[in-house]
Amino acid sequence: MSAAAGCPLCEGPGGRVVLQAPRWRLVHAQEAGLPAFYRVVWQDHVREFSDLPRDDRIACLDVVTTVEEAMLRHLHPAKVNLATLGNMVPHLHWHVIARFDWDSHFPGPAWGPAQRVADPARVRVIEAALPGLERELAARLRPSP
Amino acid sequence: MSAAAGCPLCEGPGGRVVLQAPRWRLVHAQEAGLPAFYRVVWQDHVREFSDLPRDDRIACLDVVTTVEEAMLRHLHPAKVNLATLGNMVPHLHWHVIARFDWDSHFPGPAWGPAQRVADPARVRVIEAALPGLERELAARLRPSP
Numbered sequence: 001m002s003a004a005a006g007c008p009l010c011e012g013p014g015g016r017v018v019l020q021a022p023r024w025r026l027v028h029a030q031e032a033g034l035p036a037f038y039r040v041v042w043q044d045h046v047r048e049f050s051d052l053p054r055d056d057r058i059a060c061l062d063v064v065t066t067v068e069e070a071m072l073r074h075l076h077p078a079k080v081n082l083a084t085l086g087n088m089v090p091h092l093h094w095h096v097i098a099r100f101d102w103d104s105h106f107p108g109p110a111w112g113p114a115q116r117v118a119d120p121a122r123v124r125v126i127e128a129a130l131p132g133l134e135r136e137l138a139a140r141l142r143p144s145p
Numbered sequence: 146m147s148a149a150a151g152c153p154l155c156e157g158p159g160g161r162v163v164l165q166a167p168r169w170r171l172v173h174a175q176e177a178g179l180p181a182f183y184r185v186v187w188q189d190h191v192r193e194f195s196d197l198p199r200d201d202r203i204a205c206l207d208v209v210t211t212v213e214e215a216m217l218r219h220l221h222p223a224k225v226n227l228a229t230l231g232n233m234v235p236h237l238h239w240h241v242i243a244r245f246d247w248d249s250h251f252p253g254p255a256w257g258p259a260q261r262v263a264d265p266a267r268v269r270v271i272e273a274a275l276p277g278l279e280r281e282l283a284a285r286l287r288p289s290p
Contacts, residue, residue, distance in 0.1 A: 050213045061206055068195045083228035087252035107232035109256040
């Protein structure tokens with residue numbers, strides 16, 4: 001394990017922890033008012049995606065893809081957004097965000113200006129589906145190292 | 146090849162074409178004032194990353210990673226940003242963007258509000274390095290199917 005002093009993703013989880021694996025963790029973020037905003041955080045302090053060995057890159061993207069697939073089945077989003085930016089926190093983490101045509105930022109990205117206030121009833125429907133999504137993810141990702 | 150009527154990435158390249166491969170193309174985009182903004186566009190009209198078979202996902206990410214590695218060597222960015230969003234154009238494409246601490250949007254994402262006007266002299270230095278970057282990418286990616 002390599003860690004960096006002062007890095008918020010070395011010193012904290014970066015969201016509500018859903019799953020912990022040796023090499024990565026899955027967290028749910030309360031951010032931008034989007035109800036299904038998850039992050040796959042690499043446990044080691046790695047800066048760029050290409051700093052990972054190829055096997056680890058593939059393992060990381062398999063986790064990201066599994067989260068996306070489960071979102072599509074459980075939440076029926078308009079689109080899933082995947083991104084690793086890290087300009088502010090250069091510790092490898094993938095955003096995996098289910099987007100809805102009624103959400104606060106659609107069709108803009110999660111990091112741009114809000115377009116509207118999302119209907120709280122629709123947000124609650126998605127929030128109510130998250131435990132089922134997370135149970136499936138726990139079952140599918142548990143054996144992954 | 147599957148194509149969708151009215152899709153701008155089925156009906157046009159989506160930027161200046163750098164490389165064409167059977168399954169993907171690499172284009173350079175003039176967008177957001179960022180000088181090294183590339184896209185890896187999947188040739189078929191595929192909506193979500195997880196719609197690709199796993200072998201194609203890995204091949205796609207290998208291309209994205211190769212672009213990132215070459216950017217790091219040729220451009221010395223502060224960070225590389227990778228993202229597939231597709232809220233507006235739901236045809237699989239990966240943004241691969243070299244980011245600099247002086248660029249128009251840093252440390253914000255490329256899709257947020259501009260933070261400043263970038264120094265044109267620094268932009269020109271990056272633009273002057275793009276042909277070398279693209280020659281290396283042509284050499285490294287040409288054999289890839």
